[in-house]
Amino acid sequence: MRYLKTAILLLFSLTLFACSDATGGTADTNFDERPIRVVTTIAQIADAGENIGGEHVVVESLMGPGSDPHLYAATESDTNRLSQADIIFYNGLDLEARMERVLRQLGQQKPVVAVGERVAQARLLDGEDEDEEFDPHIWFDVQLWMQAVEAVRDTLIEVNPERTAVYEANAAAYLAELAALHAYVEAEIGRIPPDRRVLITAHDAFRYFGRAYGLEVLGLQGISTEAEAGTADVQALANFIAENQIPAIFIETSVPDRNIEALQAAVASRGFQVEIGGELFSDAMGTPGTPEGTYIGMVRHNVDTIVGALLGE
Ligand SMILES: [Zn+2]
Structure with a gap:
């Protein structure tokens, strides 16, 4: 079945390729006439595309609120959207493990860019097992x-160089907002006494966050949610929490709550009450139209939730 789908996709792509050749390709890529169609996997990248492309792009992300990118596989309608895109962005670094093959195939026909593979490699954290060379959660x-x-x-400039000045100006404005966000996170985390800067979550998504802002980070599951947390992991973490009297642990919107609840119960059986400090947006952003539906809003929500719970505010 998988091979059949691939064959159909390949045939469809070849047909598309042939069509654009037949029309000379120019009318089809005249971005004065129509916006650039951008498709992304995770919504964090879509947000960047919208901020930089503005009215000149139509951006769609395949993975909505609560989606787990480690486990996400492309649906039929995703395949259509990917085929019709002018540019595809994904995170890469094995985040979208089950879409990698289809994305690489599409990369033979159009710009398909893994943004995580464009950042300075020296700043990437190693993955935790042999399958993962790097930790993919770079947005933290x-x-x-x-x-x-x-x-x-x-990439927008490469595809549509006529609008270089527009994309550069929009990007500069957005990057300035992100620089301010970085300063906000540093200042807020700085309010937590150093011995209370411990962040415990459902899976190991926050290691970049910990490194950048000075928190010790422990996850119940590994870097990918594909491996289930074992009983030994729960017991070891429960001991740590009870011994160090960690005030709060956190749920993630894209990972089922049951593991964190099991951890809370294991801590309680050791005679210590650890609070569930709230819900963090880890791999998926919030609902479009809400503050957490943007990258900046998502980061601010996480920081405010973490600081509030660890300070007991
Ligand atoms: Zn993750």
Whole structure:
């Protein structure tokens, strides 16, 4: 079945390719006449595309609120949207493990850019097992994410050089907002006494956040949600929390709550009450139209939730 789908996709792509050749390709890529169609996997990248492309792009992200990119596989309608896109952005670094193959195939026909693979490799954290060379969760270090945003800008300029000045100006404005966001996160985390700067979540998404802003980070599951947390992990983490009297642990919107609840119960059986400090947006952003539906709003929500719970405010 998988091979059949691939064959159909390939045939469809070849047909598209042939069509654009037949029309000379110029009418089809005249972006004075129509906006650039941008499709992204995670919504964090779509947000960057909208901020930089403005009215000149139509941006869609495949993964909505609550989607887990580690486990996400393309649906039929996703395949159509990917085929019709002028540019495709994804995070890469094995985040979208189950879409990698289809994305690489599409990369033979159109710009398909893994923004995570455009950031300085020296700043990437290693993955935790052999399958993952690097930790993909780069958006948690705002300064590192700024490099991914620059990759979006540069790709728009490559595809539509006539509007270079527009994309550069929009990107500069957005990057300035992100620089301010970085300063906000540093200042807020700085309010937590150093011995209370411990962040415990459902999966290991926050290591870049911890490195950038000075928190110790522990996740119940590994870097990918594909591996289930074992009983030993729960017991070891429960011991740590009870011994160090960590005030709060956190749920993630894109990971089921049951593991964090099991952890809370294991801590309670050791005679210590740890609070659920709230819900963090880890791999997926919030609902479009709400503050958490933007990258900046998502980061601010996370920081405010973490600081509030660890300070007991
Ligand atoms: Zn993740």
